[in-house]
Amino acid sequence: MTWNKEGGPRIAFVGTGAQGASIGADFALAGLDVTFIEQWPEHVMAIRENGITVNLPTRTINVKVPALHLCQVAEIREPFDLVFLIVKAYDTKWACQLIEPCLAPDGLVVGLQNGMTHDDIAAIVGRERTIGAVIEIASNMFVPGVTNRQNDHDTSWFALGALDPKTQERVESVAELLRNPGTVEVTDDIRSAKWMKLVVNAAELIPSAIPNLPLADAARAPGMLEVMREAGYEAMRAALADGAKVVPIIGMPPVTTNHPDRYVDQIFEEVLKTFSQSDTLTTSLQDWRKGRRAEVQEVNGWVVDTLRKHGQSAPVNQRVMDVAFEIEKGKLQARPENSKLLIEAYEAVADRQ
Secondary structure: OOOOOEEEEEEEEOOHHHHHHHHHHHHHHOOEEEEEEEEEEEHHHHHHHHHHEEEOOEEEEOOOOOHHHHHHHHHOOOOOOEEEEEOHHHHHHHHHHHHHHHEEEEEEEEEOOOOOOHHHHHHHHHOOOOOOEEEOOOEEEEEOEEEEEOOOOOOOEEEEEEHHHHHHHHHHHHHHHHHOOOOEEEEOHHHHHHHHHHHHHHHHHHHHOOOOOHHHHHHHHHHHHHHHHHHHHHHHHHHHHHOOOOOOOOOOOOOOOOOOHHHHHHHHHHHHOOOOOOOOOOOHHHHHHOOOOOOHHHHHHHHHHHHHEEEEEEHHHHHHHHHHHHHHOOOOOOOOOHHHHHHHHHHHHHHHH
């Protein structure tokens, strides 16, 4: 692919929190033309004054990057060839509407997000300008201008795939850029890959946030590993009911088992082993600790709604949703004692099996 701009594409990162900022910093260090577009005013100011700092497991990097606040998007005159969208799944539609006037006619939007956001992106910018993506990186940000990334390049993983077959030939050019921060696989079935990531997200994100524990601690808590696996099993059933295939993600070998539940276990084990540390907090727990809502409906709710459409139920994911919404309403606090609320739902399922 030949970019319109001599020397490479003009790139925007829309959403430069923990994930977006660390990936964008790698792009900037590679000499690419990158602009950050962000909704946190203090973060924008910190980047302008001190650059973006990324603390990695064994090193720290800092780089200067142009940073714009959302209110400055209307001032953009030169369109972007490539936009990496790294906002919460529930912010996808408005973020795409915001940036679409600044996207080149043949520009592409890459949704580096949790959830099945690719269709929302396509509804705004068009399927021919949409690239779906899967991301596996653990990071956190609590101080403006500073992100803490727990995966260096060797354990950062992405998958990319176009929605429109005519766009698929352009994906490799985007993948080559994204290899600056990690390993990238190109797939012609991004929908199935995103479902596989949603399967593991359903198991880990909210279930570990409800007891207010790091992911590894939640998985070790009595009864919780069974809860988390069952949430993943339900998500896998939803994926298959929706027409997705069981495909390898996060660098795992080709699928050799005909047992979908066993593959859920394998994905979950790989995330715990390779892509998280002892103190890793899921993005959902970070959201709650910041007073923000998490992607409950977009992950566990997606499982519940999908299975309902096919005449099936997802009792564990439903219970995860119910408890999570009680926490977000302030009627419950996220704390270890909440584990029993989820374990009760799992035990009711186990008794029926």
